[in-house]
Amino acid sequence: MYIPKAYKEEDWQQVEFLIKKYPLATVVTYTEDEGVIANHFPFFLKVDESTGKKYLHAHIAKVNPQIPSLKKADSVLVIFQSANTYVTPSYYPTKKETHKFVPTWDFASVHIKGQAEVLDDFDFIRTQITNLTNQQEDGREDPWKVEDAPEKYLSLKQKAIIGLKIEITGYDAKYKFEQGMSKKDIGGVIDGLAKDGLDELSELTKTSNDRYDTKKAAKSG
Template sequence: MYIPKKYSESNWEQIEYLIKTYPLATVITTDKTGKIIANHIPFYLKEDGDNYHLIAHIAKANPQLPSLEDNSNVLVIFQSNNTYITPNYYPGKQETHKYVPTWDFASAHIYGSSKIIDDFQFVRDQLNYLTNQQEAKKETDKWKVSDAPENYLNIMQKAITGLQISIESTECKFKFEQGMKENDINGVINGLKNDGKVDLSNLTKETNIRAKSSKQKQ
């Protein structure tokens, strides 16, 4: 991934934030012929001592499955919500008009080794972990896997298997106006908020607070 220095994010907490906030990831492998395969799968981040694993379930009928068995060359991409940035957000535009549109987003590339775990309890645990994580965001009426009839769950589980990807390296990019003048950054923050994109407005604000703090420590 191309990452200009000002957009580089090495803080593990920010990578973890992307995984937990936007768990639907793109999983990329190649088959025996070298053909690229990609699927979109929600993951749960599991900590095991000093190691981290991405765990998920995948349909046994998914043609990507063979390429995920004991594969040491897997790429998983997580990405935040993203947005077009209009030049009209920047107060400085009114002075020089030397502004063009851009696109803001955050993305984490996770490189690791995958294995298929066709184990009933592993799959059930993964279903519980991910469901509980997502349902925790609701204030009321939280659903649990155990709310469904056990015989129904058993039938559904027969069609899926477990997937674990051990994280070996990461790279992360947060592109939210770092390097722009403070007045223009604030213009984007307010513009996104006024357009109803509150989550992206907050990401822009928080990213630039971190960038400013990091710069002051240097």
């Protein structure tokens, strides 16, 4: 992934934020026999407290044709991406003075490299389903729980899926939210996004630039 210096995010906490906030990821595999295959799975991030190793857990349909390449590939690529938006030049206050602006597109993305393991294990799959459900139901007034469904029904549904565990071996993170622009123009984008009802992206722009400024100050100090 191409990452200009201003957009490079090395803080693991920001990677973790993207995985938990936007858990649906694109999984890319390649083998000589099958070529490139991509699918989309929601993941739960699991950290082994005893070893510090990090894993992505998911469940997928047993009939998914990507399973053979997940078993054979030396490594897999998992791509998480935030909400994203077109940025109009009209957001920038300086546009009125110079008109030297063009549209852009703002987003955050994490590319994770890892080793995949396909697990036909009842307990692993049930735990993964429970963890992901609890994560997504958190904050709801009346959160749904896996055990709310009849066990016989759950077991029947579970027969059609298989577990996927990916050990994270590396990552690259990109947060592209106007870093390097003038304070006035960054403020214009933050305000413009909010006025257009894109509060989530407005906040991402604000927090990304706050971190960028903090890192710049630390290096200069």
